[in-house]
């Protein structure tokens with residue numbers, strides 16, 4: 291059962307801030323908070339999220355040329371303060387994680403290999419120690435990769451492993467985290483698609499993530515939708531709220547992306563269903579921005595990616611995408627809202643995407659290149675970060691937009707830790723944010739209309755090509771303030787183990803943060819969960835009202851008590867008087 295914990299100090303402040311912001315701008319759903327968050331430091335390429343210094347606040351990993359800048363979350367403005375690590379190589383990606391199992395955040399970097407030409411990637415792991423990163427304490431992997439590797443938990447020991455095709459073998463290899471030994475990962479002759487979008491996620495609902503390989507060039511495993519010329523990155527989300535992950539794929543039906551679409555499929559469904567085809571707004575036709583693979587250009591090109599998050603907490607994941615004006619040159623970030631299907635073509639999945647064309651502040655950012663969700667104030671509401679061109683020749687500008695969505699919607703924020711040192715951590719610091727790939731979370735609840743509602747999400751299912759996934763999941767619950775009836779958490783298990791490693795918690799209070807510590811890994815009964823409550827405005831008002839009523843009742847009781855005591859005293863005095871009288 292979940293033990294209730296006292297509120298961590300850093301949650302009190304954002305509440306005051308949120309109240310203030312809510313008073314300042316009613317009606318505005320998005321608000322530019324870049325200056326408060328970064329001060330003058332709002333530039334670079336956002337590459338990953340993770341709690342680097344175990345203070346329970348998510349930090350940002352940003353690239354600036356040859357520098358890795360870690361923005362540590364802080365209590366005072368600017369809320370993110372940079373710490374610079376300089377390297378002499380061109381960094382192409384960053385994946386934080388605990389690669390040796392000591393519960394300290396390490397950082398994996400891929401860089402352009404210096405003596406292998408531009409197509410090969412070298413991989414470095416910088417070992418975290420005592421909440422810092424020592425640049426001299428690093429390991430360079432002695433194989434290079436054809437494409438960015440996927441970080442996953444191959445052997446179910448909750449230490450992240452590194453998967454990819456290396457230059458010395460045509461078959462995918464896995465580097466086991468911990469002892470750093472290489473193994474062949476799977477038997478296949480097919481070539482991997484570059485840029486790949488492999489994911490490590492539970493698709494068949496057995497609470498064990500299985501690696502999904504999409505887009506082998508041979509179309510044996512999974513065919514792309516017919517007539518598709520440009521394929522974007524696969525992404526996995528519980529699109530229709532049935533408790534299972536669906537596979538979403540953004541595509542273009544011509545090579546220049548004049549005609550874009552998003553398709554969906556799921557396990558047991560053998561065709562692709564379009565969930566968004568209408569990219570026309572008034573006179574302008576929008577489309578995805580195709581990936582330029584030529585590495586000679588100094589500008590970073592991003593694959594076509596949907597970044598998933600439940601913006602309005604209705605229990606159905608929404609998405610952010612970058613679209614360009616097909617007849618002009620402008621490109622912008624757009625919010626794709628998950629709405630009930632109103633078209634014959636998506637009838638079988640009941641849901642579809644609708645583009646929010648006019649979202650002020652989001653459409654004021656010109657030349658956007660990446661847009662993703664992030665819970666800036668750790669209050670359970672997903673805010674938006676956008677990168678755009680134009681800060682300088684080399685660096686992108688970072689914009690942060692706070693989501694002031696006020697619709698009495700509820701959520702639960704879940705983070706599953708590795709549980710590797712729950713009793714015996716160095717310096718007694720509970721490892722909080724060592725990004726853990728692979729856990730799977732599912733819930734069932736009853737919605738406002740009394741129907742059963744499911745939802746699910748995988749934690750850190752993808753890591754390559756700026757997947758920018760958050761180390762936690764925010765599950766929207768809609769407007770029903772009901773308890774979460776059941777919450778299931780599963781973690782990967784070693785090959786050959788029969789029973790699923792999964793545990794169930796019941797009656798979770800909404801608007802709370804649940805931290806699951808799966809220790810020991812193979813005894814789910816003993817796993818623990820800590821519940822932190824986020825005081826939403828309603829909870830606060832209720833508390834104030836309750837305290838008010840209590841004070842009122844206490845006052846009445848006090849007055850009555852006092853009156854009774856007075857009457858008693860009077861009576862006693864009279865009695866004494868009488869007695870006195872009688873005695874005479």
Ligand SMILES: *[C@@H]1O[C@H](CO)[C@@H](O)[C@H](O)[C@H]1NC(C)=O
Pocket residue numbers: 322323324325651654655689
């Ligand atoms: C947000 O604020 C920052 C700093 O004040 C400014 O540079 C940026 O242009 C603003 N962005 C938008 C979209 O207004």
Ligand SMILES: *[C@@H]1O[C@H](CO)[C@@H](O)[C@H](O)[C@H]1NC(C)=O
Pocket residue numbers: 420
């Ligand atoms: C770790 O850092 C703390 C303070 O930052 C310091 O007091 C301590 O000596 C360090 N320990 C080691 C082993 O470096």
Ligand SMILES: *[C@@H]1O[C@H](CO)[C@@H](O)[C@H](O)[C@H]1NC(C)=O
Pocket residue numbers: 432
């Ligand atoms: C790579 O490193 C491993 C262990 O660190 C070693 O066993 C192996 O021989 C090395 N491979 C090459 C090609 O150097």
Ligand SMILES: *[C@@H]1O[C@H](CO)[C@@H](O)[C@H](O)[C@H]1NC(C)=O
Pocket residue numbers: 445466469470471
């Ligand atoms: C490394 O660990 C894996 C899994 O725990 C094991 O299969 C492998 O034999 C180990 N390798 C070495 C060199 O110890």
Ligand SMILES: *[C@@H]1O[C@H](CO)[C@@H](O)[C@H](O)[C@H]1NC(C)=O
Pocket residue numbers: 531532533734742743744
């Ligand atoms: C939710 O999941 C339960 C059991 O896992 C299933 O019986 C039910 O049909 C699901 N509900 C929906 C709406 O998919």
Ligand SMILES: *[C@@H]1O[C@H](CO)[C@@H](O)[C@H](O)[C@H]1NC(C)=O
Pocket residue numbers: 564565566567568633634635636642
């Ligand atoms: C709805 O259906 C029509 C006709 O099949 C199609 O042209 C249109 O693009 C569809 N819209 C969406 C959002 O799927």
Ligand SMILES: *[C@@H]1O[C@H](CO)[C@@H](O)[C@H](O)[C@H]1NC(C)=O
Pocket residue numbers: 574615616617618619620
């Ligand atoms: C798209 O580009 C065309 C041609 O440059 C322009 O006329 C139109 O206004 C642009 N649309 C938007 C929404 O910017």
